[in-house]
Amino acid sequence: MDCKKIHIPVMVREVIELLSPEVDGVYVDATVGCGGHSVEILKQSGFAGRLIGIDRDESAIKSSAEVLIDSRVILRKARFSELKDVLSELNIEQIDGIIFDLGVSMLQLKDLSRGFSFHSESMLDMRMDQTTSLTAWDVVNKYPENKLEQIFRDYGDEPFARRIAREIVRQRSRKPIDSCKELSELIKRIISRRGRLHPATRIFQAIRIEINREIDELKEGLRQTVELLKSGGRICVISYHSGEDRVVKNFFRDEEKKGRLKILTKKPILPSIDEITRNPSARSARFRGGEKL
Ligand SMILES: C[S@@+](CC[C@H](N)C(=O)[O-])C[C@H]1O[C@@H](n2cnc3c(N)ncnc32)[C@H](O)[C@@H]1O
Structure with missing residues (x-):
């Protein structure tokens, strides 16, 4: 399946503005999917920049590899809860920024054999990682x-x-x-x-x-992220339902109280009407961002 044809990345302009990538920074796309956000981060990065793309779905890693043909990119099949392990294997101790674009990709939804779609005659499946x-x-x-x-x-x-x-x-x-x-x-x-x-x-x-144990994964991914971000490093999270957004909101609030994070979005940023018209799957997106202190 051709990722470029089926997936439109959500709130790209807002993510890039908040992330404001440094030319030689190290960035993590924790939900690389079809590589939509990664492509835009790379456009802002210079020769020495690096982008680590992570996804728990092997087919996302394969598809994004076709889009992200770039020596600055390293792709790994992993879960949020394995973030620290992936980076330590790569000898990376700190990162300048990270994006989590939660939920499923069009690649997963449109592949009827994966059992995510209402209309599919396939077995109920819905595993993002087909080895679980x-x-x-x-x-x-x-x-x-x-x-x-x-x-x-x-x-x-x-x-x-x-x-x-x-x-x-x-x-x-x-x-x-x-x-x-x-x-x-x-x-x-x-x-x-x-x-x-x-x-x-x-x-x-x-x-x-x-x-997919999505809530536990998210909590653990956020926890590890705060340890990995440099001072001044930025975190962007796009969620698509209230339960996820609540986890992010509470996490940001607790970290701000502990003096480890500054919330950059007092309220979640929502997609514009124009974006929803172009891409209806963006309609429930809520975007929150923070900066490590
Ligand atoms: C909405 S898509 C990301 C799309 C991507 N931002 C783009 O524009 O192409 C979400 C992706 O995150 C992955 N994912 C969800 N939960 C994950 C987790 N806990 N660990 C790693 N990847 C995860 C899914 O497999 C899916 O490919």
Whole structure:
């Protein structure tokens, strides 16, 4: 799949303005995906600049390698929680800036075999790293009803969490719920369409966050970042749902209280109407930035 054709990076201008890359700085793109933000960071960097691109998805590393053909770039398959290990392996002790553009990429969503898409006949999967064992199928077919309800509420803000959890358990007692389409059809029978949002959006998001341990990964990635940033170094985080944004907001606030971080965005920066028109997948983005003290 051609990354350049399917993925439009979100809030690039805002990220670059806040990151304000130094020509010879060391930058980390912790969610390299299709390389959209990395390309822009490299445009600001000089000959001695370096960019470390990280992603937990092997296919993102392969696709971004086709876009980031540049001797200043090093790509590694890793998770946020492995940030310090990756950098220490590269003998990098400190960094000038980092970007986290959370969630899934178009590359993952559009590949129907990965089981992220509502319309896919493929098995429920949703693993960003295909070498891990827990899949969306396991969550949907094995989690107890109360645990399903809790993740739908906590990670999806789904008002119909209880009804959907109950219906999943009822249906799977007859036959396992195997494909993405089977699950989204079940949800559609309970919830009617919400504006432009597919009724299954929140449930799919919640399951994805659960199986990829996205909240724990984010917390650990932020913790390691503050240790790695130089004084004056900058952190940019784009999140796409309230739970993630809350983690970032609280983390920034706590670090500011400890005197380690200065918050550069008192309120999250939202994408412009113009950007949302050009790229509707940017609509829920919230961008926060900080500077290491
Ligand atoms: C929204 S996409 C990034 C797109 C990228 N900024 C671009 O413009 O091309 C998010 C990427 O982060 C990766 N990702 C999500 N959580 C991760 C984690 N904990 N560790 C490493 N990569 C992660 C996903 O696999 C996905 O490729």
